[in-house]
Amino acid sequence: MPPDQQTDAAAPRRPRLTPPIADVRRAVRGVLPAGAESTASPLVLVALSGGADSLALAAAAAFEAPRAGCRAGAVVVDHGLQAGSADIAEAAAATARELGLDPVLVRRVEVASAGPASAGGPEASARDARYAALDAAALETGAALVLLGHTLDDQAETVLLGLARGSGAASLSGMPARAGRNARPLLGIRRATTRQACLDAGLTPWDDPHNLDPAYARVRVRERVLPVLETELGPGIAEALARTAEHLREDEAAFSEQIEEFIEEICEPAEAGIAISVGALAANPAALRQRIIRHVVGSEFGVSLSRAQTLEVARLVTDWHGQGPIDLPGGVLATRAGRHVVLSTTGSTEILPHDH
Numbered sequence: 402m403p404p405d406q407q408t409d410a411a412a413p414r415r416p417r418l419t420p421p422i423a424d425v426r427r428a429v430r431g432v433l434p435a436g437a438e439s440t441a442s443p444l445v446l447v448a449l450s451g452g453a454d455s456l457a458l459a460a461a462a463a464f465e466a467p468r469a470g471c472r473a474g475a476v477v478v479d480h481g482l483q484a485g486s487a488d489i490a491e492a493a494a495a496t497a498r499e500l501g502l503d504p505v506l507v508r509r510v511e512v513a514s515a516g517p518a519s520a521g522g523p524e525a526s527a528r529d530a531r532y533a534a535l536d537a538a539a540l541e542t543g544a545a546l547v548l549l550g551h552t553l554d555d556q557a558e559t560v561l562l563g564l565a566r567g568s569g570a571a572s573l574s575g576m577p578a579r580a581g582r583n584a585r586p587l588l589g590i591r592r593a594t595t596r597q598a599c600l601d602a603g604l605t606p607w608d609d610p611h612n613l614d615p616a617y618a619r620v621r622v623r624e625r626v627l628p629v630l631e632t633e634l635g636p637g638i639a640e641a642l643a644r645t646a647e648h649l650r651e652d653e654a655a656f657s658e659q660i661e662e663f664i665e666e667i668c669e670p671a672e673a674g675i676a677i678s679v680g681a682l683a684a685n686p687a688a689l690r691q692r693i694i695r696h697v698v699g700s701e702f703g704v705s706l707s708r709a710q711t712l713e714v715a716r717l718v719t720d721w722h723g724q725g726p727i728d729l730p731g732g733v734l735a736t737r738a739g740r741h742v743v744l745s746t747t748g749s750t751e752i753l754p755h756d757h
């Protein structure tokens with residue numbers, strides 16, 4: 402093949418040297434906290450759905466935790482979204498107990514009233530309710546870590562879904578390996594490996610029917626899109642997409658750090674908000690200007706702006722003809738006031754002294 406037609410994805414796969422469960426165990430070993438000699442050993446909780454990924458994770462944690470001087474428990478969340486969900490959750494919990502995990506908690510959540518993500522449909526609500534329940538379980542048990550079973554395939558699918566939506570680098574950087582006490586040790590492991598690890602260990606994973614329902618874009622990506630890409634671009638395409646996520650995540654982290662420092666210099670406190678210097682925004686390239694605006698709104702008000710909203714605020718810098726305040730989500734108003742763009746929840750444009 403001519404060099405210009407070669408792709409990273411076409412790189413030959415290395416032959417498998419270790420059994421699948423050994424790969425999963427090694428990945429889990431890499432994130433376990435150091436066990437304490439004198440005080441109680443740290444607890445890690447596996448977020449267990451009963452599917453192949455989290456089941457392999459649970460088996461590996463049960464094996465590795467005692468060797469690392471830790472304890473491993475599990476939390477199963479029952480979303481109550483399908484008939485028999487309580488039985489499915491109980492079956493997963495029973496398997497966790499058989500594996501020797503302790504404690505094993507089952508938490509029932511109410512998805513319909515699950516807060517702000519309800520607008521994103523039952524899946525988004527279920528996910529939010531699940532993370533809240535996992536957090537609560539970790540607090541209750543004093544767990545140092547919550548292990549999630551997302552795999553390299555999940556990461557690759559997330560990148561493709563982001564590309565299909567036209568997302569920016571932050572979304573394309575996929576899921577982080579570590580966020581607070583949540584850890585995703587299997588992001589470097591293929592889904593086929595976790596399934597084989599379960600089968601080798603005599604464990605029968607539960608197959609969520611949602612994971613086969615082509616009504617979901619993620620299922621179509623998994624079942625139809627990735628196989629075509631593997632055939633056409635090489636068997637390493639999932640790894641390549643996951644690597645892209647990693648590169649972007651590193652860039653994003655570096656960028657965010659620099660932007661935070663820069664923002665300190667160019668922002669001033671305002672009544673019920675914050676003011677950004679128009680001069681500083683105008684002096685920077687459009688891409689940086691947009692990042693600053695998104696970052697300030699995100700960190701100050703916890704609101705995530707769409708690209709269109711960000712561009713609208715950016716026009717207050719470059720294309721302002723006396724137009725009034727812009728309504729943003731979360732009740733935030735963006736107003737051009739002289740040499741500042743003021744973001745506030747009241748529409749006030751009063752700028753406060755720095756030590757306020």
Ligand SMILES: Nc1ncnc2c1ncn2[C@@H]1O[C@H](COP(=O)(O)OP(=O)(O)OP(=O)(O)O)[C@@H](O)[C@H]1O
Pocket residue numbers: 447448449450451452453454455456476477478479480531548549550551555609612
């Ligand atoms: N009902 C649940 N209870 C506890 N944890 C869950 C539950 N559903 C998902 N998780 C956690 O979130 C991770 C990702 O979930 P997702 O729904 O994306 O995949 P999944 O197909 O359910 O994964 P798995 O094969 O582990 O079941 C799971 O691996 C697991 O750690």
